[in-house]
Amino acid sequence: MSQAASQATNRPLRIGYVPLTDAALLQVAKAKGFAADQGQEIELVAEASWANIRDKLVVGILDGAHMLAPAAIASSLGLGHLKVPLVSPVALGLDGNAITLSRPLYEAVVQETGIASPDPRATAHGLAKVIGKRQAVGAPPLTLAHVFPFSSHHYQLRLWLAAGGIDPDKDLRLTVIPPPFMVRSLTNGEIDGFCVGAPWNAVAVQAGVGQILHRGRDIVQNCPEKLLAFRADFAAANPESVAALATAIRQAADWCSDPSNLDDLTELLAQAARSQEEWSQITPKLLRNILAPTPGAAINGASLRLDREATRIRKAHALWLYRQMVDAHQVSDLPEYEATASSVYRPDLGLEPPMGDADSQGLRLFPRSDS
């Protein structure tokens, strides 16, 4: 790995990403020249899986990556694969996931809950009743899909299920399906629902096979999602490049937050979508609804945050994710592991402006039911 770390970085950095709406800040940083203006050109490489992102990053085929935040922590802990310390100077957004159920399961849950409640704790109890009735008649267990063992999607599902007293390892099956195949798996009955990021919830609704039950942010608000991750040795050897890209990402976030750029952003993402074979259903109209939901319209499942505050790398997120990994029995609860998880989040590397005393946008569990 030392050989990769000592390479000069005047060359464009190869950044891997999985084609999802929340790769937007990387797309914008490149297409709008923010990375180049910071003196660090980037080349974006689409990857087919999160496993590929991890493998190619840790062996040095990629310099940096759009990475699931808990997957970066898992690599640093050596869970499931090589132990390679990773670091992140900047996040690539917050929120944006949603839980979508097949139409029959959605109807059943709403019926058991009594109403289409916006409170995930209520619907989780409804789901528990559905599961109980299925067990009573010997029906096969329900299957819900997420995107990777180390993903906030997985943890959001678990938190939701736990709120209804459902044991995700006993009462139903949790499985992983690549996002572009989610809608098809729901259509052919292989799964009964999923938790996935934009645009796939909206695609399922558009196709008429699924109904969004909750946004991810109804379960956990300000939920960490993807990071811009590097190998720790690469970041140590190339601090200027890493800082330059963090700055470029924050500028891209400001650009995305400016409503006058919405058309431009939509077109940029639509263009990126056209280069992917599975993205044929993704129209500019659909993307626009994800990026800027019409007030009062039905939930479109996105609420993806791409603003500057959403790029802030918060140690509290690393600690929360570590806690979810412990709760999901993925790692033992040891102080040194917790310290390792925390060490992935490096606001210093991104030259992040300090936050002030209290984080006004901290994590909130089941935020809607507080009010």
Place this chain on the structure above:
Amino acid sequence: MNSELRIAVIDKNPVRAAILEEGLHEAGYSLVTRIDDTSALLDRIAALAPDVIIIDLESPSRDTLEQMFQVSRAVARPVAMFVDQSDTAMINAAIDAGVSAYVVDGMKKERVKAVLDVTISRFNAFTKLKEELEFAKSQLDDRKAIDRAKALVMKAKAIPEDQAYAMMRKAAMNENKKIVEIARSIITAADLLR
């Protein structure tokens, strides 16, 4: 001993999968099954109960397999093949070759290493074959372009084939270009002037 290993191959590319299957057979592994990764992957793997799973690095179903190390009641627990740092070189070789492999827990590493050696070499052989085919195809395309341009020159100037070819070669030398570039210019010009 080797013949007892049950190997599953997940690869969308039928030619590469066939090359790998042949290589594994030659190395004495007879229980090789190709599975389609489009749907119900876990059920198929559960039914097959393989000792080793070989998967194309570009298959999105890798993430589905990764989940199987975490939670699974349906299958014997496969784990990532290389979980200790001494295997870095082999992991690099596999990723470079475009392949990844998973094995069930408790499998002796030496037994599996041989499978991965065959896999990496066959994947690399396939890549080389593909490059050679592409090269051959581009040569054929060049040949066709030169023939077509020659025919155009013969017709336009009413001269025999060897003279037409000589003219093109002279033009290429004068302009310090390849003859195929001259041929393509002639074809473009002829299309424009038609």
